[in-house]
Amino acid sequence: MDASSETMLRGRLVFSQAGGRVPLHHMRVEVRPKRTLGYGASISLTTDAAGIFTAAIPKGTEQVELLVHDVVHTYDSQGKSVETPFEVAKVLLPLGDGATVDLGDVAIRFWPYRSDFPTPRAGSKEKVPSQEYTSGFMHSLELAFARRVPETLSMKLSVLAEGERLSMAEIQQHYPLSLTQKVEQDQPGRTRSDAWLGDQLLNGFDVALRVGRDASDAKRMRVEIRWPRGASKTDSGVAFDMTDADVTLEDRGNEVCATRIVLQVNSPDGQGGWLPTKAHEARPGDRDWEAVKRVVRCQYLLHGAIEGHIAETHFQTEQHAVAVYRNLRRNPIRRLLAPHLQEIVAQGVDGDSFAWGPTGILVTQSALKPSDLNVAFERSAGRYCWSTFSPRNPIHPTHRYAKAAQLYWSVLTEYVAAFFAENRASIESEWAEVKRLSDDLVSHSPPYVAEGKSANVVPADQNELDRPDVARATINGVLRSVRPITSSDAVGPGEMDKLLSFCRYVLFQATFNHSWTHDGQTDVGGELEYATFGLRGGSVGPSDSKDLVPPTKILVESLSVNALGMYANFGKLLTDEMHDVAPALKSALLARRDEFAALGVDVSTIRSRINL
Numbered sequence: 001m002d003a004s005s006e007t008m009l010r011g012r013l014v015f016s017q018a019g020g021r022v023p024l025h026h027m028r029v030e031v032r033p034k035r036t037l038g039y040g041a042s043i044s045l046t047t048d049a050a051g052i053f054t055a056a057i058p059k060g061t062e063q064v065e066l067l068v069h070d071v072v073h074t075y076d077s078q079g080k081s082v083e084t085p086f087e088v089a090k091v092l093l094p095l096g097d098g099a100t101v102d103l104g105d106v107a108i109r110f111w112p113y114r115s116d117f118p119t120p121r122a123g124s125k126e127k128v129p130s131q132e133y134t135s136g137f138m139h140s141l142e143l144a145f146a147r148r149v150p151e152t153l154s155m156k157l158s159v160l161a162e163g164e165r166l167s168m169a170e171i172q173q174h175y176p177l178s179l180t181q182k183v184e185q186d187q188p189g190r191t192r193s194d195a196w197l198g199d200q201l202l203n204g205f206d207v208a209l210r211v212g213r214d215a216s217d218a219k220r221m222r223v224e225i226r227w228p229r230g231a232s233k234t235d236s237g238v239a240f241d242m243t244d245a246d247v248t249l250e251d252r253g254n255e256v257c258a259t260r261i262v263l264q265v266n267s268p269d270g271q272g273g274w275l276p277t278k279a280h281e282a283r284p285g286d287r288d289w290e291a292v293k294r295v296v297r298c299q300y301l302l303h304g305a306i307e308g309h310i311a312e313t314h315f316q317t318e319q320h321a322v323a324v325y326r327n328l329r330r331n332p333i334r335r336l337l338a339p340h341l342q343e344i345v346a347q348g349v350d351g352d353s354f355a356w357g358p359t360g361i362l363v364t365q366s367a368l369k370p371s372d373l374n375v376a377f378e379r380s381a382g383r384y385c386w387s388t389f390s391p392r393n394p395i396h397p398t399h400r401y402a403k404a405a406q407l408y409w410s411v412l413t414e415y416v417a418a419f420f421a422e423n424r425a426s427i428e429s430e431w432a433e434v435k436r437l438s439d440d441l442v443s444h445s446p447p448y449v450a451e452g453k454s455a456n457v458v459p460a461d462q463n464e465l466d467r468p469d470v471a472r473a474t475i476n477g478v479l480r481s482v483r484p485i486t487s488s489d490a491v492g493p494g495e496m497d498k499l500l501s502f503c504r505y506v507l508f509q510a511t512f513n514h515s516w517t518h519d520g521q522t523d524v525g526g527e528l529e530y531a532t533f534g535l536r537g538g539s540v541g542p543s544d545s546k547d548l549v550p551p552t553k554i555l556v557e558s559l560s561v562n563a564l565g566m567y568a569n570f571g572k573l574l575t576d577e578m579h580d581v582a583p584a585l586k587s588a589l590l591a592r593r594d595e596f597a598a599l600g601v602d603v604s605t606i607r608s609r610i611n612l
Helices: 135-165 168-172 179-186 194-203 289-327 333-341 344-354 370-381 400-429 431-444 495-524 552-567 583-591 593-598
Strands: 006-015 028-035 043-046 052-058 063-075 081-094 100-108 212-214 217-225 242-251 256-266 278-282
Touching: 006 063, 028 052, 043 052, 063 100, 063 333, 081 100, 135 168, 135 552, 168 552, 179 495, 194 242, 194 256, 194 289, 194 400, 217 289, 242 289, 256 289, 278 289, 289 333, 289 344, 289 370, 289 431, 289 495, 333 400, 333 495, 400 431, 400 495, 400 583, 400 593, 495 552, 583 593
Parallel strands: 006 100
Antiparallel strands: 006 052, 028 043, 028 063, 063 081, 212 217, 217 242, 242 256, 256 278
16 A cells, blocks of 8 residues: 555554553454445554554545454364454544544453452443353253253242142152252261261362361361351341351261251341340250251351352452453463353353342342342452462361362362473563553452451361461552562562462362362252251251241242252363363373272363353
């Protein structure tokens, strides 16, 4: 193109957000000149580190359309990484006259942060989530819903005909067998035993619950579940009890058994307060021992869903996903992490309605209000940081979760270290992106919340606990929970190891830890007489009493949601339906298949991402 017949176009892409302008660096842009008669030839370019782009377009161009692209990483049949661009924004801009046209700052709503939630999460673009489900998962979900239709219709007809007269057993028969029901068929009484409860507290789905040592007797193990005592519900919803549980466990050689339970049952007074606390202390052989164990199972189900499943894996992963997608473009770390961060935002949008929102199951089926959940989420996020985490040490020969977590951690250590060795030069050359990632993580993380201490329970080890002695950053006068990965645009001493630790932590939470807690919650939450999210009427009583559990409509919804989680299966590491799992990770996992199997873990069930 002759210089006299062209116009030099210049502009800068920036994030659309309040406050200072932040450049959209290294973004792929397609510039399409437009005249009255139509579009001219497209020009492909990439913004620089400052978000700036330039292009020579035909003189007389009246408008330009900017198509902004991101990329998705997959692997071909030979295991080679493939980048596929996809459109994330489209902007049509008018042009003025002159040999040079400066568009100035062009704001793009790209992976915005939400400002209405207590933990860092992704906002939407024109009411469209920053990330949507893949077509493969949507197909899996459609099949899951199709499998639910017969049981759902059958249950609805029964509810219409019988209503509250339906027993829990009559409700249960319309749904698939849960793990506890299957075990009971083969070993009657097993899932209600003292040893089963001990095993659940050690190895169950609540990955945030840490069994420690009894402060008064180090030979015993002990664990507590405690809830903040805010106001009780005063709306038209069901009034549930809020109960703290303190469980002592004893080593019986080849099993760990619950031997003492202390409950603090708080029942609502109907006016926003609580009736005087009722204490229940029970031991094996006591008349109410079985009823008290059932209350513990219910508190465990609720605590595990909130603290372990949602706070530790879902919201941690979404926090990491926003920062990764906003900042990593050229750095190979994007290719390492992004495939395992797919779909988390879409799942979170659904979770806002059916799980933790005002009408979600965690609110409608428990004593907790949305404000209580928000406090819990912010408190949990305020304790977590990648920098001092490693999986807990086993405290008993039967501590399968700890052993499996450490085994998977070793797989990730080898895998990530090999990736860093192979890509070290590129990681270092694009370190400025790591600095922006680090800054985003730190500045958007919640205020730091010190780990709570109990007078009754001594931590068995410090691996998963925060270390206050490791310095944090203060941003805008707030001490932040997440520590920086790096302090400059060039890698400093020890910072490559910090980045490796961050990547390993992200992968651990998004794959193994979420798989353990998601699948385990489905196992625990599928039998009404075993556990429900909430109890009422004093909580302690016969397991088949409908006076203690939620109303029929809520029980039906609970089992329906649980069944969906059982049926929808898409996005596994080894199945690799989207062809985006690195061959090296699959090989590393398969090499340890037998070691995992010895711990009761089928590696084919480990998920590659969080999509449910």
